[in-house]
Amino acid sequence: xxxxxxxxxxxAGLALVVWSGWKNWSQRRxxxxxxxxxxxxxxxxxxxxxxxxxxAGQSQLRGxxxxxxxxxxLNGRKVSLSNFKGRPLVLNFWxxxxxxxxxxxxxxxxxxxxxxxxxxxxxxxxxxxEVGRDTIxxxxxxxxxxxxxxxxxxxxxxDYLSGTEALPMSFYVDKTGKVIEVTAxxxxxxxxxxxxxxxxxxxxx
Amino acid sequence: xxxxxxxxxxxxxxxIVSLVFILATTAQLGSAQFDSMxxxxxxxxxxxxxxxxxxxxxxxxxxLELRFQIVPGFHINSHTPKSKFLIPTALTLQPAPGVQTAPxxxxxxxxxSFPFDPGEKLDVYAGSFTVKLPVVATAxxxxxxxxxxxxxxxxxxxxxxxxxxxxxxxTAK
Numbered sequence: 001x002x003x004x005x006x007x008x009x010x011x012a013g014l015a016l017v018v019w020s021g022w023k024n025w026s027q028r029r030x031x032x033x034x035x036x037x038x039x040x041x042x043x044x045x046x047x048x049x050x051x052x053x054x055x056a057g058q059s060q061l062r063g064x065x066x067x068x069x070x071x072x073x074l075n076g077r078k079v080s081l082s083n084f085k086g087r088p089l090v091l092n093f094w095x096x097x098x099x100x101x102x103x104x105x106x107x108x109x110x111x112x113x114x115x116x117x118x119x120x121x122x123x124x125x126x127x128x129x130e131v132g133r134d135t136i137x138x139x140x141x142x143x144x145x146x147x148x149x150x151x152x153x154x155x156x157x158x159d160y161l162s163g164t165e166a167l168p169m170s171f172y173v174d175k176t177g178k179v180i181e182v183t184a185x186x187x188x189x190x191x192x193x194x195x196x197x198x199x200x201x202x203x204x205x
Numbered sequence: 206x207x208x209x210x211x212x213x214x215x216x217x218x219x220x221i222v223s224l225v226f227i228l229a230t231t232a233q234l235g236s237a238q239f240d241s242m243x244x245x246x247x248x249x250x251x252x253x254x255x256x257x258x259x260x261x262x263x264x265x266x267x268x269l270e271l272r273f274q275i276v277p278g279f280h281i282n283s284h285t286p287k288s289k290f291l292i293p294t295a296l297t298l299q300p301a302p303g304v305q306t307a308p309x310x311x312x313x314x315x316x317x318s319f320p321f322d323p324g325e326k327l328d329v330y331a332g333s334f335t336v337k338l339p340v341v342a343t344a345x346x347x348x349x350x351x352x353x354x355x356x357x358x359x360x361x362x363x364x365x366x367x368x369x370x371x372x373x374x375x376t377a378k
Binding site for chain 2: 098101167184185186189
């Protein structure tokens with residue numbers, strides 16, 4: 001009798017172990033699916049080609065020519081995408097209210113100098129242009145940014161961001177003018193440099 | 206003899222119980238780690254006002270409590286962010302008949318640092334926060350309309366400043 005009870009308890013214990021394992025696996029699978037979805041939404045450049053959500057504007061740009069723009073810089077001069085033709089390019093949308101943007105901008109400045117011999121061009125595009133050139137220029141100066149800072153327009157935001165409000169958002173454009181990577185949110189400096197290198201290497205010599 | 210058997214049974218059962226407990230705990234810990242890595246979906250509003258009917262004494266100073274809830278996974282700058290470049294949370298109220306208001310009293314924020322820059326401490330609200338509004342009102346039902354301006358971020362991205370309409374309803378007796 002006692003042996004039967006013991007066996008029954010062992011069986012119950014085993015069932016609990018199996019249930020616990022299944023629950024763990026199930027939760028991890030859900031978490032992984034959620035993470036994959038986020039990569040599609042936020043890091044469309046890193047999602048598989050068939051996983052892209054066609055409603056996510058930024059993912060639509062991957063593999064396509066960067067949309068043309070003509071924007072004003074902080075001195076009021078017109079700057080067009082075509083000014084950078086043939087050069088690997090990082091278009092970095094940022095905002096003066098955005099601390100994570102200001103964490104990565106000095107990194108971009110560093111890469112701008114480090115990879116200048118490779119032709120790299122970093123371009124900052126200010127999302128909250130309405131705060132005025134003085135505020136933007138003051139921020140850029142405080143961050144030590146010397147690469148061009150342009151003022152965004154609703155058209156540029158529509159073409160590039162398609163309603164996405166998350167900043168920072170960067171578009172990596174190869175020498176041929178094709179968007180090879182799109183990222184949203186702050187990543188590590190190493191990740192950023194790795195994407196810069198990919199952009200320089202892409203599009204042939 | 207019976208006691209010995211019982212002890213044996215307990216001894217045989219103990220490792221199973223321990224194993225089950227350890228595995229169950231591991232499962233919970235595992236899921237908690239994954240949860241903490243999750244970035245929530247991006248809503249269009251990051252703060253909600255929990256409107257509550259309040260009753261205060263009439264014709265003398267009373268304090269209304271305005272409770273706000275921030276969407277989990279996001280934070281907003283406090284009323285006194287550490288940097289002048291950041292947009293503070295601020296409540297703006299329209300005049301209401303029969304009600305005199307004093308400046309809102311904001312709670313202190315809590316320190317927050319973004320990943321990759323742990324050195325910089327920002328001052329933010331997360332979860333929920335309560336703004337206190339001193340009023341002097343005539344007897345009766347009152348409504349004060351206003352807006353809460355805020356700017357939200359999650360642990361990697363920031364979102365444009367938003368304006369939340371607020372209607373404060375209360376009765377003075």
